[in-house]
Amino acid sequence: MGFEKREYNRAYNQEMYQWCKAHNICAHCHKNATEPHKTLCADCAARQVERNQKLFAALPEAQQRARLDQAAARAARLKKQRIEHGECIQCGKKAVKGKKHCTECLLKIRRRDRARYDAKRVKTDFHEGLCNRCNEPALPDKMLCKKHYDIALRNIKKGNHLNQERGATAKHIWQGDNKICFQKKK
Ligand SMILES: [Zn+2]
Numbered sequence: 001m002g003f004e005k006r007e008y009n010r011a012y013n014q015e016m017y018q019w020c021k022a023h024n025i026c027a028h029c030h031k032n033a034t035e036p037h038k039t040l041c042a043d044c045a046a047r048q049v050e051r052n053q054k055l056f057a058a059l060p061e062a063q064q065r066a067r068l069d070q071a072a073a074r075a076a077r078l079k080k081q082r083i084e085h086g087e088c089i090q091c092g093k094k095a096v097k098g099k100k101h102c103t104e105c106l107l108k109i110r111r112r113d114r115a116r117y118d119a120k121r122v123k124t125d126f127h128e129g130l131c132n133r134c135n136e137p138a139l140p141d142k143m144l145c146k147k148h149y150d151i152a153l154r155n156i157k158k159g160n161h162l163n164q165e166r167g168a169t170a171k172h173i174w175q176g177d178n179k180i181c182f183q184k185k186k
């Protein structure tokens with residue numbers, strides 16, 4: 001391909017790209033409508049991801065690591081820049097005051113967290129060796145998983161703390177209760 005032709009192609013591609021972008025038409029196949037806020041249609045985006053993954057998998061390990069490091073550094077730079085400009089670190093739109101995300105992304109995150117939380121919270125699997133409160137495996141010799149065991153511990157500690165505030169001298173909540181019973185009996 002001669003220089004002139006290449007220049008012409010580049011200008012043409014740029015123009016085509018801009019036109020597609022303005023009309024929400026896929027910049028690759030020039031046929032399908034784009035996904036919301038994207039420049040490619042769903043098909044072309046999926047194919048691009050696949051192509052990139054294949055290219056990446058074919059690289060030597062050192063180069064893979066270098067690419068990953070570059071990507072991480074680029075993401076960190078962008079994040080810092082967006083925080084400095086008061087932009088959402090996810091999408092770049094104006095962030096909610098005092099937050100790192102815009103209203104839309106905050107909602108999305110909240111919805112995703114909620115779904116994840118629900119999926120874990122609701123106990124549907126009653127096999128032995130699982131936590132009494134969720135589907136996670138229980139700690140050895142315990143009835144609870146790590147998370148729920150920690151919560152239970154924290155609650156006991158909170159109880160102790162309250163007891164101490166009430167003037168109970170006992171270190172343990174149950175001991176404290178026993179003492180009160182004992183004193184009443186006297
Ligand atoms: Zn397409």
Ligand SMILES: [Zn+2]
Binds near residue numbers: 088089092093105
């Ligand atoms: Zn956002």
Ligand SMILES: [Zn+2]
Binds near residue numbers: 134144145148
């Ligand atoms: Zn659990």
